[in-house]
Amino acid sequence: MKNVFDVLKERGYIKQTTHEDEIRELLGKESVTFYIGFDPTADSLHVGHFIQIMVMAHMQRAGHKPIFLIGGGTTMIGDPSGKTDMRKMLTREQIEKNGDAFKKQVSNMLEFSEDKAIMVNNADWLMNLEYIPFLREVGRHFSVNRMLTAECYKARMEKGLSFLEFNYMIMQSYDFLQLHEKYGCKLQMGGDDQWSNIISGADLIRRVKGEPAYGMTFTLLTNSEGKKMGxxxxxxxxxxxxxxxxxxxxxxxxxxxxxxxxxxxxxxxxxxxxxxxxxxxxxxxxxxxxxxxxxxxxxxxxxxxxxxxxxxxxxxxxxGEGANDENIPYTEIPRSEFSEGMEILTLLDKINIVSSRSEGRRLIRQNGLSVEGEKVKDFTLLIKEEDFKDGKLLIKKGKKVYHQVRLV
Structure with a gap:
């Protein structure tokens, strides 16, 4: 079987590695336990996470063992990487609910069993840490001067970096150490915005255990102009x-x-x-x-x-010709809201196919909006109940975006 490192490289996943030759050799000679962490800051994964899930699936198919880490503890802190402001603080209940949603979604892509893949939550070891012993045993291995040179912190220094967030790198590094001790995890992977945290974790294992540990990051999903997709x-x-x-x-x-x-x-x-x-x-x-x-x-x-x-x-x-399939996206609106008519710009905003009323005006001005096949020319057009056919109204934005409004 082809070395999975070569597969990941050929497909364009790999951005940075701590020790490329050693990682490739390791992945070619044994089943490697690795992990990727996901902080449940929302109640769903998004397409930015999908790259990482694909990598986990490629690795599992090649015989390696993924650890899907739910960041129940680190989400209480908030990762400053790539953020201009401090994250919104979530309750433990919100975090647990979001983590459960993550588990359900990723189960479609990965096979979970004791020998295939496991899912763990870092709240299990982070939430009950004793502060002074933790500083003495783990914190002493971190240089503040070195931490401040990390990209995840440098970008925040001008706007302000809270001490709470400053602890994030230490928490994530400790995760890697815990997974190394509990499960023999040798490799941490993640998006390229996690590079500083990943190399910090590998360094902590080398300092504390005197054993090798490795890191790999993936390219972020961007378009040909370098802008994030999704x-x-x-x-x-x-x-x-x-x-x-x-x-x-x-x-x-x-x-x-x-x-x-x-x-x-x-x-x-x-x-x-x-x-x-x-x-x-x-x-x-x-x-x-x-x-x-x-x-x-x-x-x-x-x-x-x-x-x-x-x-x-x-x-x-x-x-084609029908334009009436039941599977197209739709929004249900009470019939009563159209009794005296609803302005087209209000309707566009309500069904969420424009980001603002100004975008709606621009769309109409550029002949980019149709209602039931008719181009909309007037910003003040009123949509009335009698405009609906069998309680449905089809709106087309541009050439390819369709949305149906249904009366209830």
Missing amino acids: KTVSGALWLDGEKTSPYDFYQYWRNIDDADVEKCLALLTFLPMDEVRRLGALEGSEINKAKEILAFEVTKLIHGEMEAKKAQDAAKSLF
């Missing part, structure tokens, strides 16, 4: 079907730029690289076939084949 009008592209419908999820990938197709196929699907390169090389209208395959494969991984098929069928219906 942002929509309504916010993040969530993996929870209640927060981002399977249809909207499918359509996001169906509508990406041509230049991003090959990269996304490599990172977000398990298609063989020969097929990835073939699809990525398609040009003109042919590239749309590659986008359909990408959208279907990613949606299938997250929501299952049945939901992926529904989303695919809905998209084909909308771009």
Whole structure:
């Protein structure tokens, strides 16, 4: 079997490693226990986490053992990495509820059993630490001068870095030490914004245990212009079907730029690289076939084949003649709200397909909005109950975004 390190490198996952040659050799000769941590700051994983889950799946398929770490303790502190402001403080109850949602979502991608993969929560060892003993045993290994040079802290120094957040690196490093002692974990992986925390954890193990430990980070999911992917009008592209419908999820990938197709196929699907390169090389209208395959494969991984098929069928219906498929996203609004008419800009805002009323005006000005197939020309257009057909109204934004309004 091909060394999984080479697989990850070929597909474009790997950004940085602590010891590239040693890691590659280790992954080629034994089953390695590794971990990735996920702080449950929301009630769903989003597409930014998906890269890391894909890496875990590739590693597991190659015979290595993932530890999916829920950051029940570290979320109480808040990771300053990549953040301009301090994170919102969550209660233990909120954190536990979010962690349960993470477990459910990732179970579709990874096989959990004692010898295949495990899920642990760092609240189990962080929440009951004794402060003075912890400082003496662990804190003494950290240099404040060195910590302040880390990117995750440097970016925050001007706006202010709380002492609470300053502890985050030590907490994450201690996680790695605990997992090393309890489960023989030798490798920590994560997004490239975690590089400082990861190398700090590997260094702590070497200092305390005198044993080797390694780190690897992955490229962040960005488009050809270097901007983060996974942002929509309504916010993040969530993996929870209640927060981002399977249809909207499918359509996001169906509508990406041509230049991003090959990269996304490599990172977000398990298609063989020969097929990835073939699809990525398609040009003109042919590239749309590659986008359909990408959208279907990613949606299938997250929501299952049945939901992926529904989303695919809905998209084909909308771009064909019917435009009335039951699987397209919709918003239910009380019939009474249309008794005297609702302004189109208010409706657009209510169904969340524009980020602001000004975007709605711009959309209408550019002839980018249709209601039941008719272009909207007037900002003050009133949508009335009689405009609905069988209690439904189809709104089209641009060429590819459809949303149905249903009366209740």
